[in-house]
Amino acid sequence: AVYRDINCVDISKVDADRLIFRASNGKYGFYSYTDEKVTEIYPQTADKMTYYNRSDYGTGKKYDKDMLFVKENGKYAVFGDDSGRIVKISDFIYDQAGADSDGAAYAVRDGKKYYLDFLGGESDVPATEYLPVILQVGDLRIVRKFGEKEGMGVIDGDGKYVIEAGYAMIFAASEDRFFCAKENGRNGVIYDSKGMMIADGFTFSYPLQAQDLQNTLYIVGVSENGKTVPRLIDKNGNVIKPGDTVLSISYGEGDTYIINGKTVFTPN
Numbered sequence: 139a140v141y142r143d144i145n146c147v148d149i150s151k152v153d154a155d156r157l158i159f160r161a162s163n164g165k166y167g168f169y170s171y172t173d174e175k176v177t178e179i180y181p182q183t184a185d186k187m188t189y190y191n192r193s194d195y196g197t198g199k200k201y202d203k204d205m206l207f208v209k210e211n212g213k214y215a216v217f218g219d220d221s222g223r224i225v226k227i228s229d230f231i232y233d234q235a236g237a238d239s240d241g242a243a244y245a246v247r248d249g250k251k252y253y254l255d256f257l258g259g260e261s262d263v264p265a266t267e268y269l270p271v272i273l274q275v276g277d278l279r280i281v282r283k284f285g286e287k288e289g290m291g292v293i294d295g296d297g298k299y300v301i302e303a304g305y306a307m308i309f310a311a312s313e314d315r316f317f318c319a320k321e322n323g324r325n326g327v328i329y330d331s332k333g334m335m336i337a338d339g340f341t342f343s344y345p346l347q348a349q350d351l352q353n354t355l356y357i358v359g360v361s362e363n364g365k366t367v368p369r370l371i372d373k374n375g376n377v378i379k380p381g382d383t384v385l386s387i388s389y390g391e392g393d394t395y396i397i398n399g400k401t402v403f404t405p406n
Contacts, residue, residue, distance in 0.1 A: 144169075144176065152189035153204065156219070168206060168224070179224055180217070184208045189219075190237045205243055207235040216245060216254060225274050227254060259297065276313040278331060292316060292329075300333040309346050311356060315373040317342055326358065328375045337375025341366050345389070352393040354405050370395060370403075378405065 148160040157169045167182030186209035204219040214235035218225040232245035243254045252260035272280040283303035291303030309317040314331040319342045326340035341359030359366040368387040370378040380403040388396045395403045
């Protein structure tokens with residue numbers, strides 16, 4: 139019954155909450171299944187679709203993100219599956235694509251086999267370093283690095299770091315503002331898309347994103363007189379003062395904020 143609104147004549151379950159549906163016209167689409175709800179991740183436009191489930195290869199493999207290989211108009215593209223979003227790894231340029239027995243993604247173009255990293259880089263051998271993409275933000279990508287400088291960072295399209303790895307948290311307030319914190323949200327800083335620090339001195343221990351995704355201001359902690367107190371800031375780190383003494387802040391709806399449990403503040 140949960141599939142009744144989807145054109146589906148065949149279902150392939152590829153993970154605990156991932157499904158591939160084949161429509162009556164033979165096209166494939168990719169869906170998530172959570173809380174008895176089916177959500178489209180990739181539309182039913184693919185001529186062929188194969189899913190790479192990292193759990194099928196055990197632990198310690200180079201690709202510990204799930205991946206999706208999609209064929210349209212005779213060519214394959216490669217995508218990464220990231221918590222209900224797909225991150226584009228390559229265009230539709232390959233004649234064949236998949237994962238080998240060791241769990242390394244590969245693709246074939248003009249008769250030559252290439253191994254792919256998660257950024258779409260090609261190599262004759264499997265990648266020695268793997269950077270899982272947490273989120274694509276415009277032309278930039280938030281990634282997680284493992285090893286000596288373990289943590290999150292931001293890279294550009296060439297794989298160069300705009301914001302060096304090592305942060306425990308990175309939140310994209312917009313395509314040109316990144317809220318970063320080293321440990322438990324403390325000592326938070328804000329960078330622009332060029333890696334320039336815009337502001338610092340925040341604690342990002344509060345939910346930064348409103349559920350309706352309409353917030354223009356962000357709830358953070360600011361140190362005042364030796365105490366961390368809740369404050370509203372814009373994406374540049376400017377503290378917004380709604381008036382009176384602020385003891386608590388929570389989100390309302392439609393880009394409003396509830397101050398001290400009763401006063402609703404709407405940004406100008």
